[in-house]
Amino acid sequence: MFGATIFFGTDTQHEKATVMQQARFNFMREARIWYSRDPNQTVLPGGFENEIVLSDEFFGR
DSSP states (O other), rough: EEEHHHHEEEEEEEOEEEEEEEEEEEEEEEEOOOSSTTTTTOOOTOOOEEEEETTTTTTTT
């Protein structure tokens, strides 16, 4: 998801030419995700929390 880029686009047929318009943006600016593949892993000490910072483009700014 962090490296994903989403493309949006349209195409319109005018009398003389086809017009294509595309835009892209990324969802996240930063991500800090803690995980373990060990199902018996206990919670890590020290307040390790997942943090995801969404991009300005995500909010349409």
